[in-house]
Amino acid sequence: MGDLLTRIVELKRERLAEAKHRLPEAELCSRTLPRVTNHPFEAALRRDGINIIAEVKRRSPSRGLIREDFKPVNIARNYDAAGAAAISILTEQDSFGGSLADLRAIRAVTSRPLLRKDFIFDRYQLYESLEAGADAVLLIAAILDDDLFSTLLETAYGLGLDVLVEIHDREEANRVLRHDVRILGVNNRNLRSFETTLETSIALAPELPDSCILVSESGIRTHADIERLRSAGFRAVLVGEELMRAEDERAALMELIGG
Numbered sequence: 138m139g140d141l142l143t144r145i146v147e148l149k150r151e152r153l154a155e156a157k158h159r160l161p162e163a164e165l166c167s168r169t170l171p172r173v174t175n176h177p178f179e180a181a182l183r184r185d186g187i188n189i190i191a192e193v194k195r196r197s198p199s200r201g202l203i204r205e206d207f208k209p210v211n212i213a214r215n216y217d218a219a220g221a222a223a224i225s226i227l228t229e230q231d232s233f234g235g236s237l238a239d240l241r242a243i244r245a246v247t248s249r250p251l252l253r254k255d256f257i258f259d260r261y262q263l264y265e266s267l268e269a270g271a272d273a274v275l276l277i278a279a280i281l282d283d284d285l286f287s288t289l290l291e292t293a294y295g296l297g298l299d300v301l302v303e304i305h306d307r308e309e310a311n312r313v314l315r316h317d318v319r320i321l322g323v324n325n326r327n328l329r330s331f332e333t334t335l336e337t338s339i340a341l342a343p344e345l346p347d348s349c350i351l352v353s354e355s356g357i358r359t360h361a362d363i364e365r366l367r368s369a370g371f372r373a374v375l376v377g378e379e380l381m382r383a384e385d386e387r388a389a390l391m392e393l394i395g396g
Contacts, residue, residue, distance in 0.1 A: 141198055142328055146280055148231045149256045162261050169267045171297045178250035178273035178299040179320060181222040182350045182373040187363055187394050188222035190252060190352065191386075192377030193243065195227070195234035199331045203381045207234075213243040215387035216380075220394055223250040223273075225375060237269045244270030252301060256280060260292050273299035273320075278309040279328060287316055301352060305337070310345060321345060322352040322375065335362060342369040360393055 182188050193209050193216075196202045204212075209226070216224050226243055227235040240253055253271040255262065258280055266274050274293055276286065293300045294317070303322045304310045313321070323345075325337040333356035345351055353366045354375040363374055376393065383389035 142279065145198070145229070145232050146256055146258065149229065149258075152230060153259055153261065156265070157261060162264070165261065165264045165268065169264050169296070171267075171295065178223055178252060178301075179350065181250045182320065182352065184222060187367070188373040189363075189390065189393060190223045190225050190373060190375040191216040191219075191221040191380055191390055192225040192254070192375060193227065193235075193239065194377045194381055196232075197378070198232045199326075200378060202234075203378055209239040210242050210246055212381075212386055213247055213249075215385075216390060217247045217249050219387045219390035221249060221390060222373060223252060225252040225254045225377070227377075228253055228255045228269075237265060240266075240269045240271060250299075257289065258285065260289060263289065263293050263296060263298065267296050267298060271298065273301055275301050275303055275322075277303045278313050279303075279305060283312060283315075286313065290316055290318070303354065304341075307341065307344065310341060314346065314349075318349055320352060321349040322354050323371075324354045325357075326355040335366065338366060338371065339369050342371065345370070357393075360395070363393060 193212050195204055195207045213224055226240045227233045228237050228240055229235055244251060250272040252273045253266040254275045257274055257276060276289055290300055301320045301322050302313050302318045303324050305324050305328060323338045323341050325335055326333045335356055338353040351371045352373045352375055353371045357374045357376050358379050366374055380386045380389050
């Protein structure tokens with residue numbers, strides 16, 4: 138695990154301990170019920186055409202502040218109006234400036250499937266996600282050993298949550314694909330150098346199973362990028378910074394979809 142990723146996870150453990158102190162797991166569980174749905178996140182990514190998971194993100198550790206005038210509800214409404222397949226909300230506080238409050242507020246104004254994007258390594262976070270209104274969660278292979286990954290994956294499915302499993306290379310792909318992975322995301326950002334290239338997705342695609350919905354993440358800037366990834370077998374893409382840096386994220390998203 139890269140040094141930055143290690144620091145983010147360590148801070149997240151401290152935040153999680155505080156959350157458990159404020160609201161014990163038993164009480165949190167009593168507030169949530171397994172969601173009975175037709176898996177709206179997964180279904181949204183199976184649609185014909187261009188499926189974009191549009192991301193709500195204030196800042197990142199590699200880029201710093203991305204969006205100064207950050208109004209997550211307005212951003213989500215614009216994504217909804219522009220035709221996003223789903224909306225990703227970064228809820229990590231220290232490095233990305235997000236919160237579960239952003240997720241709750243966005244849930245109140247859209248029926249689009251919502252992905253909680255965070256550093257998840259404890260089942261408590263799955264209950265948090267469900268209670269806040271998420272339809273899906275992100276599980277990052279790089280921060281989870283096999284046993285914990287399997288436990289979190291099955292727990293999420295049991296709660297009615299879809300799971301976007303994120304990998305960065307062949308080794309991680311081989312490890313997670315021993316399990317019941319249904320949506321597989323390839324992050325094009327190198328965790329050590331933070332360089333981003335679509336070639337990461339393009340190179341891995343032929344080795345990934347047709348049974349998984351493939352999602353390419355990071356570094357997607359143009360409609361041509363999306364068409365290239367679709368030709369390689371990706372059913373969806375996750376786009377954050379390109380939209381967050383745009384003066385009009387609705388117009389930017391429509392341009393990515395329509396070309």
